[in-house]
Amino acid sequence: MRLDLHEIISAPGSVPFEYEADVSGMDFPGVEKPLSTLTASGKAVNTAGLLELDGEARVSLSCRCDRCGESFVMDKRVSVHAVLSEEIQDEDNPDIFPIEGDGADLDEIIMTAYVLSMESKLLCKPDCLGLCDKCGANLNNGPCSCRSEGDPRLAKLAQLLDSKE
Ligand SMILES: [Zn+2]
Ligand SMILES: [Zn+2]
Incomplete structure (x- = not known):
């Protein structure tokens, strides 16, 4: 026009x-x-x-x-x-x-x-928590069972070991 x-x-x-x-x-x-x-x-x-x-x-x-x-x-x-x-x-x-x-x-x-x-990545909200990389749960709906317990440093280590499989 x-x-x-x-x-x-x-x-x-x-x-x-x-x-x-x-x-x-x-x-x-x-x-x-x-x-x-x-x-x-x-x-x-x-x-x-x-x-x-x-x-x-x-x-x-x-x-x-x-x-x-x-x-x-x-x-x-x-x-x-x-x-x-x-x-x-x-x-x-x-x-x-x-x-x-x-x-x-x-x-x-x-x-x-x-x-x-237009941004190259769109987020549903700026602080979107994303998905648990272990169980795939949407963490915006609350913590999933695999994250709720244990030492966070150990959890991190477990994640690293997981990703090497
Ligand atoms: Zn989102
Ligand atoms: Zn999980």
Whole structure:
């Protein structure tokens, strides 16, 4: 989707936008499927000749925890920030997007922010305890029987010996 900037390209002002895209075709590690379309809203503003776009994208994703393997729903919010420029001087700055004609490519800006926001490992919660490497129990549901007793140093040793088998 193209955002028409002609109103603000050479005059102060702002242009609001609403955006929606189907992201079911995009694969990310740990993401099972999107549960909603990706929507975004925000505005492009010309402040003293500098054109900037700010907004927020939202999508609900069904994910699989990298540590415990459980499915969970992530309501993801991504802040979108772009500097819009007719001349790209700094090719390495990922925040700068071109103005083509008198518009900007919203798909590119929002999808870039979305892709960059995805972590390579998704956790159901930051302190997910994962699975017991011995019995496979989900330790978020409470300690398993093989961990509840004994000297933790001996347990560690037992684990090491186990893993050598
Ligand atoms: Zn987890
Ligand atoms: Zn266990």
